[in-house]
Amino acid sequence: MSRLCYLKCLLDSHAPINLPHNVEIFVGRSKITKIRDQSCSRQQISLKANCVECIVEIKQLGINPSGLDGFALKRNCTYKVGHESRIEVLLNNYIHIVEFEPPPDDCMPIKNKKRKIEDEETSFIKKKCHKTLAHTNENLKLKEAMEDFWEGVDGTELYIFTSKGVKSSEKIAAFDMDGTLIKTKSGKVHPVDTNDWQLAFPTVPSKLKEQLQNGYKVVILSNQAPIGKGRVKIEDFKKKIENLVAKINIPIQVYIATGKGFYRKPTPGMWKVLTEKKNDGLSVDMNASFYCGDAAGRVANWAPGKKKDHSMADKLLAENLGLKFYTPEEFFLGHSVANVPMAKPDFIPNELVSEPFNENLMSKEKEILVLVGYPGSGKSFLAKQIEEKSAHKYVSVCRDVLGSWQKCAAEATRLLQQGKSVVVDSTNPDIESRARWTSLAKEMKVDCRCAKMTTSKSHAQHNNKFRELMKINHLPVNDIVFHSYKNKFQEPTTKEGFKEVIEVKFNPSFSDEESEKLYKMYLLEK
Known part of the structure; x- marks a missing residue:
């Protein structure tokens, strides 16, 4: 047969x-x-x-x-x-x-x-x-990992280490690593090499073992940008992780975010991979689970002689996910945080509400409408709205597209000669940059008005981060550009030659519920 x-x-x-x-x-x-x-x-x-x-x-x-x-x-x-x-x-x-x-x-x-x-x-x-x-x-019959193994997700964006004996659970005990489970031997803020570490508290092994015995899956979620920037070799860092897990001596699953994207805290990428792909399909009980980290936004001298926390990334991650949050001192030493002063984010995304379009932004007369605002403040979206709502009687000129203000001015002149109104889509932070447009309006004998975006610096930075995460086609903007705008900014007034200055609030728009959900999370670390 x-x-x-x-x-x-x-x-x-x-x-x-x-x-x-x-x-x-x-x-x-x-x-x-x-x-x-x-x-x-x-x-x-x-x-x-x-x-x-x-x-x-x-x-x-x-x-x-x-x-x-x-x-x-x-x-x-x-x-x-x-x-x-x-x-x-x-x-x-x-x-x-x-x-x-x-x-x-x-x-x-x-x-x-x-x-x-x-x-x-x-x-x-x-x-x-x-x-x-x-x-x-x-x-569901859950099985323990038979051996230690590493995995890569999205190329080099996320590394996952699963040690032998790791078992999935409905309860997750999640911890940051640097400043939470370990600290440097050298006493420096950042480790000098991958061997510069020691346990942050003597109770770390016993407290983590206690979580395991109580049915938790113990995981580490760590931002490690130096790997993505090439300053630390991933093979050396893998040895550090393996040595740490061996030191603690319980099964642990470790997530290492090396880039600036969706996996980096406080964005929820590492948690999403953990719960959706690395937990054997078990639904996580968010009320029973928790996260512990040192980046809590504590201000300088929150305890005698203590420096301020380097960021709020850990606390904001917990808030994004709806997880109970502990500081390391609270979890490992039993200290109260009731009187510990903690800073709050400058921008709280889930408090943002949509605003109706201001019809006064469009005039019956031919004009130049000069937009003023941070990169990421919503100028381009507003310009597009004005174009569409005016049946393209308004046309925008954008420095990011044309390359220089001179080219923008030449294009604006051509459009005005054709009978169109012009929206100037540039940051225009100071009187000097705006004077180019009031002068052109005077030369072309048309009105010139100003629309100032009220979007704050932190809000604009949030928008910029959202663009990066959603891979929206915009030029990347670093923090130096935001600082430069803030330093140059001068409040626009009618004394500059504007017929009117209109304040415009940011009006969010989303293609789907997932985009809106992400936008309303904390995306910035401070």
Whole structure:
């Protein structure tokens, strides 16, 4: 009797892949598997079936880990699996089942066993198929990580270390690292190298062990920009993390954000990966979970001789997520924070409300309307609104597009000669920069008015960060530009030659609920 072997997709998203006897087959990102995930290699795994002994040899070839029955594989190591083994092309994703036809004599019916696998993987099926399925945590058999392993997410933007024994949970005990779990041996603010560290408090190991015993999954969420900037080698930093976990001596999952994007605190990217992809589909109990970090916005001398916190990133992350928050001294030493003075953010995004469009921004007479405001204050959006609401009787000229004020002035002259009104979409912080436009208006014998955006510096910086996170097509703006505008700014008045100065509040607009939800989170660290 001849026997066949197939690799079948658990979700039936593609036809079974034939595994001929004693032939090496490569599986990964391809049209056959319909896997488009760039973190999956084209030759992610190799499989060689022995149809006589009903054994398949599997080897991970890709950079990111594949999985076998929920456990991560080691790269280039050969594993032997049998009938109905569950293979994850990427760990916990793209689940396939090995099936021999006819099956070995000692196997239970395929349908019964497949049903059991589907019960365990309800959460993954829900994500891939976008179906509403009942999920019962009582029926989910959780497994511990068999060994230490590292993963990369979005190239080099996020690194994840899962130590041996890590187990998913509905309760998460999350901690910052620097200044919370460890401090420098040298006494300097920043470590001189990856060996310059010691535990911040003697109670760190015992307190974390206590959380583990109480059913929490212990995780570390750490911003590490020096890695992204190339000042620290990731291989050296990995050793630091492994040594820290060994020192604490409990299973810990560590998240390292190396860039400035969605994973960096206080934005919720690391938490989102943790809860949606790295917790075996378990829903996290946000009321039972907590976050502990030293970046709480405490002011100078919050305790005798203590410096102010370098940022508010940890406290703001907790507020973004709705998590209970502790300072390290509060959690590890039992200190009260009731009388500890903490600064508040200059801009609170969830308090922002939409404002109706001011129809007075449009005039029946031909004119030049000069916008004034920080980069990111909403000038370009306002200019576009005016263009559309005026049926394009107004046309904007933008220095970011044309390159210089001289080119903007030439384009404005041409538009005025055609009978159009002009919106000047530039920062125009001082009298000198605005005088160019009042002079042109006088020369062209048209009115000149000013629309000053009331958007604050911190609000504009928030908007700029939101643009970066949403990858909106705008030129990047660094903090130096914001500081420069603030230093140059002079309040516009009618004495400069403006017929009128109108104050305009920022009016947010969102393409979807997810964008609005992100915008209303704290995105700045201070």
